[in-house]
Amino acid sequence: MSSTDGRLVHRYGPWAVVTGASDGIGRAFARHLAASGLNLVLVARREPLLRQLAAELQGNHGVSCRVVPADLADLEAVRRLADITGDLDVGLLVAAAGFGTSGPLLDAELDVETAMAGLNCTSVLAQAWHFGPRFARRGRGGMVFMSSLLAFHGTPRAAHYAATKAYVQTLAEGLRVEWAPLGVDVIASAPGPIATGFSARANLQMAQAMPAEVVARVTMQALGRRTTVRPGWLSKLLGWSLALLPRWGQVMVITQVMKGMTVHQERPARQRSA
Ligand SMILES: NC(=O)c1ccc[n+]([C@@H]2O[C@H](COP(=O)([O-])OP(=O)(O)OC[C@H]3O[C@@H](n4cnc5c(N)ncnc54)[C@H](OP(=O)(O)O)[C@@H]3O)[C@@H](O)[C@H]2O)c1
Numbered sequence: 702m703s704s705t706d707g708r709l710v711h712r713y714g715p716w717a718v719v720t721g722a723s724d725g726i727g728r729a730f731a732r733h734l735a736a737s738g739l740n741l742v743l744v745a746r747r748e749p750l751l752r753q754l755a756a757e758l759q760g761n762h763g764v765s766c767r768v769v770p771a772d773l774a775d776l777e778a779v780r781r782l783a784d785i786t787g788d789l790d791v792g793l794l795v796a797a798a799g800f801g802t803s804g805p806l807l808d809a810e811l812d813v814e815t816a817m818a819g820l821n822c823t824s825v826l827a828q829a830w831h832f833g834p835r836f837a838r839r840g841r842g843g844m845v846f847m848s849s850l851l852a853f854h855g856t857p858r859a860a861h862y863a864a865t866k867a868y869v870q871t872l873a874e875g876l877r878v879e880w881a882p883l884g885v886d887v888i889a890s891a892p893g894p895i896a897t898g899f900s901a902r903a904n905l906q907m908a909q910a911m912p913a914e915v916v917a918r919v920t921m922q923a924l925g926r927r928t929t930v931r932p933g934w935l936s937k938l939l940g941w942s943l944a945l946l947p948r949w950g951q952v953m954v955i956t957q958v959m960k961g962m963t964v965h966q967e968r969p970a971r972q973r974s975a
Pocket residue numbers: 720721722723724725726727744745746747748771772773774797798799800801820821847848849850891892893894895896897898899900902
């Protein structure tokens with residue numbers, strides 16, 4: 702073990718489940734938790750990347766890893782994940798699997814948007830539903846939900862993605878209070894731009910993106926201490942400055958921010974042929 706964070710192992714160990722562990726923020730959480738001495742269940746669709754990460758974490762930190770390839774948009778896969786981990790003393794869930802879209806909704810494909818709602822919202826709900834009771838039974842545990850700086854107001858040109866993150870943010874805030882008496886900590890992590898595969902998938906231009914490690918470190922420091930954490934300076938700055946504005950004013954500001962982040966050269970066939 703290269704470094705230990707006694708608080709994390711004591712409060713949430715010995716096992717943690719990290720979804721979206723093959724890349725980006727989920728992978729950064731996995732590295733941070735392994736360095737803190739937690740054993741890990743690594744979940745995503747790309748099994749070779751998960752196996753590579755498992756070997757790295759076992760070699761560097763001496764922790765145990767279990768690889769679970771799964772498409773979490775499928776709720777049956779979420780149920781299987783709960784079953785497959787039933788023999789492990791899991792006390793922490795980091796629900797980092799997710800993706801975004803951007804651009805005018807009229808240019809979007811409905812099946813992509815509904816798939817995003819399925820993964821970002823319904824699957825996260827199912828993960829919480831399966832693991833929450835287990836954590837409550839052991840009287841200690843934690844859940845990390847991936848919100849966003851876009852979760853707090855309507856967001857033109859990423860209207861539906863922001864709506865999925867508003868769902869996650871609201872779910873986390875409610876569960877934080879419901880589960881506190883059960884010993885289960887819940888946090889919504891609402892980062893600004895982070896340098897991961899997310900921006901390419903979402904077709905977003907993200908200048909001055911922060912490293913994913915910042916999200917993992919800052920979020921795990923705040924778990925059990927706060928309801929929402931805003932990793933990254935842009936998320937913090939927007940949070941402070943927008944807090945003083947009415948909701949319509951927040952949408953006006955975020956409209957300008959999104960103009961710089963959404964550069965779509967071509968309208969898709971759906972629009973051109975209409
Ligand atoms: N990056 C940012 O700027 C940013 C800012 C705010 C919030 N967030 C949120 O942070 C979360 C993680 O994003 P990221 O930046 O780490 O993106 P990323 O680098 O694209 O990673 C996404 C992860 O989710 C997994 N995943 C995607 N679809 C999946 C599915 N159907 N089933 C299982 N796993 C799936 C991917 O693995 P496979 O492809 O192997 O399945 C990958 O491990 C998302 O919820 C995102 O909304 C990101």
